[in-house]
Amino acid sequence: MVIANNAFVELAEAATFDQLRGRALADFVGRPGIDLELIENQLTKHGFARNVGTVVRGRNGESEEPVELSAVRTGGETPHYGFAIRQIGRRLRDLPPASQELPRSVEQLTELVGRVALKDIVRESTDLIERLCIEAALSYTSDNRASAAEVLGLSRQSLYSKLHRYGLGNLMDESE
Structure with a gap:
């Protein structure tokens, strides 16, 4: 991870970004071997992924929060990725x-x-x-x-x- 905002740091149950720096996004986002591969395939095919239901795991991997993830990837030899992650757990719990x-x-x-x-x-x-x-x-x-x-x-x-x-x-x- 290169950078993350405070909302993601909180979702990942870290005190500061320094506790997340250098770790792979897969350590926190998605069900292992499923979600990030799917998102990567969508990014490769379309350049974006929209509203993918997934989870963010806490730093210790003990808790999961349901989220909706959208992503974009820049072109070029060294692509850059941008992610928008929105918590949906409360919304899911509130729906009858x-x-x-x-x-x-x-x-x-x-x-x-x-x-x-x-x-x-x-x-x-x-x-x-x-x-x-x-x-x-x-x-x-x-x-x-x-x-x-x-x-x-x-x-x-x-x-x-x-x-x-x-x-x-x-x-x-x-x-x-």
Whole structure:
């Protein structure tokens, strides 16, 4: 590292920049062997990388803070790199799960690659498939929840829970 601002020094859990000087960015940013390679590939291909979801690890490697990283690279024989790192942990914690709209297509999910961790893409994919199956079962059974639960191999209570989770159906009338 050649230079870093005070915000990065704080994220890296260092007292001063001198504790970071000369260390590789990979010591602090990204999941080992994944994120920085992805960012480097984007920089090589496009000259920039935008809004890549990653983490900044503390100086001792014990803590991780979710961040969004954007980067640029200058051309020439000795390229220089610039990084903008924004903390997103608080923003992620403050979002209620119901307010996050699920992707509706494979294309939208694949666009998340490189910006979101695989485990989060898998979770979103699972949620998407589950929601689509519930919607199909409700359509197939003309909105008969008991039959839809049976078609899906769920208890009615599990189906009601999933309906509530995804905001599906008229949940006002739960006396069915």
